[in-house]
Amino acid sequence: xxxxxxxxxxxxxxxxxxxxxxxxxxxxxxxxxxxxxxxxxxxxxxxxxxxxxxxxxxxxxxxxxxxxxxxxxxxxxxxxxxxxxxxxxxxxxxxxxxxxxxxxxxxxxxxxxxxxxxxxxxxxxxxxxxxxxxxxxxxxxxxxxxxxxxxxxxxxxxxxxxxxxxxxxxxxxxxxxxxxxxxxxxxxxxxxxxxxxxxxxxxxxxxxxxxxxxxxxxxxxxxxxxxxxxxxxxxxxxxxxxxxxxxxxxxxxxxxxxxxxxxxxxxxxxxxxx
Ligand SMILES: O=P(O)(O)OC[C@H]1O[C@H](O)[C@H](O)[C@@H](O)[C@@H]1O
Numbered sequence: 001x002x003x004x005x006x007x008x009x010x011x012x013x014x015x016x017x018x019x020x021x022x023x024x025x026x027x028x029x030x031x032x033x034x035x036x037x038x039x040x041x042x043x044x045x046x047x048x049x050x051x052x053x054x055x056x057x058x059x060x061x062x063x064x065x066x067x068x069x070x071x072x073x074x075x076x077x078x079x080x081x082x083x084x085x086x087x088x089x090x091x092x093x094x095x096x097x098x099x100x101x102x103x104x105x106x107x108x109x110x111x112x113x114x115x116x117x118x119x120x121x122x123x124x125x126x127x128x129x130x131x132x133x134x135x136x137x138x139x140x141x142x143x144x145x146x147x148x149x150x151x152x153x154x155x156x157x158x159x160x161x162x163x164x165x166x167x168x169x170x171x172x173x174x175x176x177x178x179x180x181x182x183x184x185x186x187x188x189x190x191x192x193x194x195x196x197x198x199x200x201x202x203x204x205x206x207x208x209x210x211x212x213x214x215x216x217x218x219x220x221x222x223x224x225x226x227x228x229x230x231x232x233x234x235x236x237x238x239x240x241x242x243x244x245x246x247x248x249x250x251x252x253x254x255x256x257x258x259x260x261x262x263x264x265x266x267x268x269x270x271x272x273x274x
Pocket of ligand 1: 059072079080173194195224225226249251
């Protein structure tokens with residue numbers, strides 16, 4: 001059976017529910033943000049904050065926010081860009097994936113370029129695949145940074161280990177952007193962590209007690225690893241008390257070297273979980 005889809009409301013916001021091979025995903029039109037992913041075993045794999053704010057123009061804490069055209073505060077635009085705060089349009093099912101589009105509009109005026117973003121979401125029994133394509137529809141070149149800011153639900157953050165980054169260089173965003181090389185076999189999440197690993201190629205594995213999740217990315221060269229830790233979490237207004245223990249962000253990103261597109265060119269990056 002092919003991918004099934006239906007419009008639905010989830011936490012009061014307009015969404016599309018996808019079903020395939022016993023798995024379900026919910027994608028909000030707000031930000032084209034995947035909010036929920038239940039593989040066929042029925043266990044939620046994404047974190048969505050209890051206090052997540054779906055008001056127009058706001059960023060929703062959890063799921064898979066689409067970061068475009070600027071990662072974090074690395075440029076003149078609003079933090080993490082506008083794509084996560086705007087409504088996207090559902091553009092149908094194509095090659096077994098639901099497609100959502102965002103194009104130049106009054107809400108994107110802070111970045112004066114003609115562009116088209118296309119986010120596709122596909123699911124299988126044990127797999128979630130999200131791909132972001134960006135097209136330059138302008139007459140002039142432009143450059144951007146982007147990420148799929150995936151919030152992975154975990155049982156107990158003190159037991160979580162992220163494997164596959166040994167030997168990779170990273171910028172430590174908590175330490176003024178200092179460069180380091182990861183020497184340990186796994187990243188642990190004790191205290192806050194905010195790192196941009198560069199040129200990550202091989203798949204990662206998130207071990208959470210007895211559970212393991214494979215994380216693969218293509219097109220995106222960097223991987224951002226983030227959890228605010230207790231102290232910073234207490235200052236994040238849309239994160240309920242103790243919720244920082246329930247997620248780690250493992251983000252597929254193109255941050256350290258922006259993507260430059262000439263007129264008519266396209267770029268694509270993707271993240272596959274499962
Ligand atoms: O609070 P937000 O704007 O959603 O950002 C949440 C986090 O996103 C990324 O992971 C950055 O590396 C962090 O520095 C930032 O704190």
